[in-house]
């Protein structure tokens with residue numbers, strides 16, 4: 001398949017006047033000159049099409065390799081989510097398949113969309129656990145991050161800031177287990193509760209931010225993903241990749257500022273080594 005050569009320097013961005021933006025009130029649509037049409041014409045990035053991106057698991061009618069762990073829980077699959085049920089009034093946790101294990105020094109952010117059991121007052125929030133040998137690290141999202149009975153996106157970055165997960169190097173360098181705790185026990189109930197909580201997807205983003213498909217290089221595949229996100233523009237657009245990874249400067253939109261950052265990473269090609 002022929003692909004246009006991706007830019008080796010920032011290109012001018014031009015407004016696509018035929019796309020109905022502006023006065024009509026519909027979202028403005030922009031193109032990276034000459035390249036977007038080639039991408040769409042190749043049928044690679046049809047709107048709404050499932051793509052790799054930073055999604056690591058989307059639970060579309062399957063548990064996607066995730067399994068209940070020791071804390072006696074059960075997974076039920078639905079068309080676009082899984083339900084995790086506690087069976088014995090303590091914890092419910094699912095373990096990621098082996099493909100999510102390895103060098104987590106590359107991981108910058110983890111996010112997921114969850115819906116907590118509407119029948120239960122929340123006492124314990126959703127948590128993420130990483131284990132390396134006998135060393136464990138867990139991040140528990142604050143209660144307000146997981147409102148009862150509503151689909152909510154929650155995410156955490158690694159780092160030493162107040163809202164970040166300061167993950168110890170020993171764990172981070174060799175993660176043997178990655179699990180999601182879906183447990184919103186009513187802590188006032190003796191022994192806890194057998195609640196049921198849902199998760200729709202789990203996503204990660206690496207420190208190599210322009211590497212949108214997380215394969216350690218920034219190349220044509222990432223460029224095509226970037227262009228699609230660029231045209232969607234707004235991180236709140238539900239068609240955006242989960243966690244809006246193309247918003248490289250974290251300002252809520254994917255625009256020319258992000259494109260300049262993308263091009264710099266594209267020219268480097270190889271992602272920096274972790275650690």
Ligand SMILES: [Ca+2]
Pocket residue numbers: 086089090091092183184185192193194195
């Ligand atoms: Ca429980």
Ligand SMILES: [Ca+2]
Pocket residue numbers: 071072073086087088089090091092
């Ligand atoms: Ca349990």
Ligand SMILES: [Ca+2]
Pocket residue numbers: 210211212213214215216217218219221222
């Ligand atoms: Ca890549």
Ligand SMILES: [Ca+2]
Pocket residue numbers: 246247248249250251252253254255257258
């Ligand atoms: Ca941005």
